Structure formats: structure tokens, C-alpha cells
Amino acid sequence: MNLLITGAWQQAENYMEEIRQCGHGIVFLPCEREEMPCAYEWIEGIVGNGIFLSHPIEKFINLKYIQLVSAGFDRVPMDYIRRHGIKIHNARGVYSAPMAEYAVAGVLSLYKNQRFFYENQKEHTWKKKRDLKELDGQRVCILGCGSVGIECAKRFQAFGCRVFGIDTRVVEHESFLSMYDLESIKEVLAQSDIVVITLPLTKKTKHIFDKKMFDSMKTGAVLVNIARGALIDTEALIEALKGHLGGAVLDVFEEEPLGENPLWDMDHVVITPHNSFVGSGNNARMSSVIMKNLEKC
Numbered sequence: 001m002n003l004l005i006t007g008a009w010q011q012a013e014n015y016m017e018e019i020r021q022c023g024h025g026i027v028f029l030p031c032e033r034e035e036m037p038c039a040y041e042w043i044e045g046i047v048g049n050g051i052f053l054s055h056p057i058e059k060f061i062n063l064k065y066i067q068l069v070s071a072g073f074d075r076v077p078m079d080y081i082r083r084h085g086i087k088i089h090n091a092r093g094v095y096s097a098p099m100a101e102y103a104v105a106g107v108l109s110l111y112k113n114q115r116f117f118y119e120n121q122k123e124h125t126w127k128k129k130r131d132l133k134e135l136d137g138q139r140v141c142i143l144g145c146g147s148v149g150i151e152c153a154k155r156f157q158a159f160g161c162r163v164f165g166i167d168t169r170v171v172e173h174e175s176f177l178s179m180y181d182l183e184s185i186k187e188v189l190a191q192s193d194i195v196v197i198t199l200p201l202t203k204k205t206k207h208i209f210d211k212k213m214f215d216s217m218k219t220g221a222v223l224v225n226i227a228r229g230a231l232i233d234t235e236a237l238i239e240a241l242k243g244h245l246g247g248a249v250l251d252v253f254e255e256e257p258l259g260e261n262p263l264w265d266m267d268h269v270v271i272t273p274h275n276s277f278v279g280s281g282n283n284a285r286m287s288s289v290i291m292k293n294l295e296k297c
Contacts, residue, residue: 098279
């Protein structure tokens with residue numbers, strides 16, 4: 001197979017010779033926005049990320065294989081890919097561990113009021129805080145029970161939380177006490193102390209967290225979003241945080257980078273720049289996924 005490999009796969013150059021020995025032809029494109037280093041029709045497979053944002057998929061007339069280095073499919077034209085029978089793989093499982101660790105760390109930073117202690121440390125101030133919360137016994141709702149959701153469930157469960165899952169498909173899993181479909185979401189949210197969003201972004205899930213959804217959440221609940229920013233109506237979130245929500249841990253936003261926004265100045269909000277997926281084991285896991293999938297070609 002003739003492969004276009006892009007710089008989105010950070011360890012690509014370490015595997016080029018092995019891929020060639022498997023009989024594949026290779027061209028390398030360091031930056032996906034750059035000019036194509038070969039004819040579009042030569043390419044039969046692509047290992048990349050947002051390649052079709054700069055190079056329309058219609059130009060790849062012989063394309064039959066795509067390997068994404070992202071977990072989401074929202075940056076590729078899935079309707080076209082399905083119509084043309086193009087095989088596509090994502091980075092399932094690659095980023096699940098660091099994202100799950102991020103979710104737990106974010107909630108703990110709010111529960112243990114790390115901002116308070118950080119500011120006191122800067123001022124060399126010795127002051128206790130008597131109203132810190134525990135994870136033990138809290139009810140956690142994981143919204144989206146794929147690989148990221150399952151890893152989140154495992155970690156919250158290890159802290160003594162009662163973990164419940166909501167997904168489009170109700171499948172029993174040992175990491176969840178119970179599983180529910182999307183129709184039950186408001187009833188589950190009303191009883192949840194912590195809500196972690198790991199849903200994919202689709203036409204159906206865009207702005208799934210609107211004013212009505214926030215109104216259904218338990219007073220004092222903490223929301224974590226490590227999926228996609230557009231799952232949340234930002235204005236509705238801001239109003240909920242000014243009202244009954246206990247806090248939010250936000251790694252993704254409708255518009256990135258986040259511009260001038262009241263969220264920046266809220267003490268009960270943790271903001272990070274779409275960074276939850278970063279972890280020291282990512283490169284090894286990503287390369288393993290790519291090579292295993294190529295072996296099947």
C-alpha cells in the first residue's frame with residue numbers, strides 16, 4: 001500500500017524502515033498544511049490527523065485506508081468515508097489513561113481547594129481550610145462509556161466513589177454499578193455529585209448540556225469536560241456556575257483558544273488548554289496501535 005504519513009505521528013521516523021520492509025511505499029509530510037509531496041492519486045493510505053482540513057478528501061481518488069492519531073472522528077468527513085468504503089481507525093485507548101487521571105486530578109483540586117493553598121504558599125501564609133470534601137462515597141456519572149469513560153470509572157471507583165454510566169448503548173461493565181441510556185440522563189444527573197463528559201461530538205450531542213440539562217443537575221455538583229467543547233452551551237454553563245453548580249473542570253471549549261470569558265476568573269473552575277490527553281506513555285501506545293493496524297493490511 002502506498003502510504004502518506006504525516007508529522008502528526010510523532011514517532012513516525014522510528015518506524016519508516018519497518019513499514020517499508022512490510023511492503024508499503026511511504027511519503028512523509030511533516031506538516032499537514034504543507035503542499036503534498038506526491039500526486040494525490042498515488043496515495044492509498046494515510047496516517048495523520050487533520051489532513052483533510054487542508055487537503056480535500058475528494059482529491060485522494062485511490063484512498064482506501066485511514067489511521068487517525070486522534071480519538072475523535074469529528075475532523076474527518078465520515079459520510080464520505082462510509083460512502084466510499086474507506087477503512088478508518090482512530091487512536092482508541094491511546095489517550096484514555098492520561099485523560100482519566102486528569103479528570104480525577106481536576107475534581108480533587110476543587111475538592112481539596114488547591115487554589116487556596118497555592119495562593120497561601122506564594123504569600124508564605126500558614127492557614128488551614130476546614131471545609132474540604134472527600135471523593136469517598138460520592139456518586140459519579142460518566143457520560144460516554146468508551147475507553148476513556150471506562151478508565152475514568154476505574155479510577156473514581158478506586159477512590160471509593162459509586163460510579164454510574166450513561167451511553168447510547170447500554171452494556172454491562174464491572175467498572176459501573178449501573179448503566180443507563182441517554183433517555184435517563186436527567187434522572188441520573190439529579191443524583192450525581194460529579195459528572196464526567198467523554199461523549200463524542202455528533203449532531204445529536206452538540207449542546208447536549210444546555211440550560212435545561214444544567215437545571216437538572218444536583219446543587220453543588222462538579223462538571224468535568226474532557227471530550228469536546230461544543231457538547232456544552234457555554235453561556236448556559238456560565239449561568240449554572242453562577243448559580244447552583246459547585247464547580248467545573250474544563251479542558252475543551254467551543255472556541256479554542258478560549259478568549260475573553262468569565263470562566264477565566266471563576267475560583268471554582270479549572271481551565272486547561274485542551275491538554276488532558278498528554279501523557280508520558282502516549283507515543284508508545286500510539287505507535288503500537290498504528291503498527292498493529294498496518295500489519296492487518
